[in-house]
Amino acid sequence: MRKFEYLDHAGDLGIKIYGKDLPDLFRHAAEALFHVITNPETIQVKETRTLTLQGHNLEELLVDWLNEFIYLFETRGLLFSDFDFFFLNAQTLEAKVGGEPYDESRHVIKTTVKSATYHQLWIQHKKGIWRAQVIIDL
16 A cells, blocks of 8 residues: 555645554655655654644644644754654544754755645545545645
């Protein structure tokens, strides 16, 4: 099973994400985001953080999850490549994420990302596979 694929979307970027379970889906969404920003293979785990997010539903959690990474990159210059979940349900996410500060000598920024959006957002579980779509504002 593929982790994600990119979709053309007028002026933005669509991402279709796949996973065998919810943590897999959310992990692949974060990986897809960092593939847009830089080459994730250059991101080393030098520090970890615990992220705890609350939402009304899975869709809101997914957007908040991705926007948290965008915020951490924009405000603190942090890039992430490791995502381990302690807990994830329809209203709560708790995960340990690992990465490092941006280093211009090793991290080439490919695209500036503004935010994950609710436009055409969906998450579904069908035939044992979790699928989602999110549009990224570039």
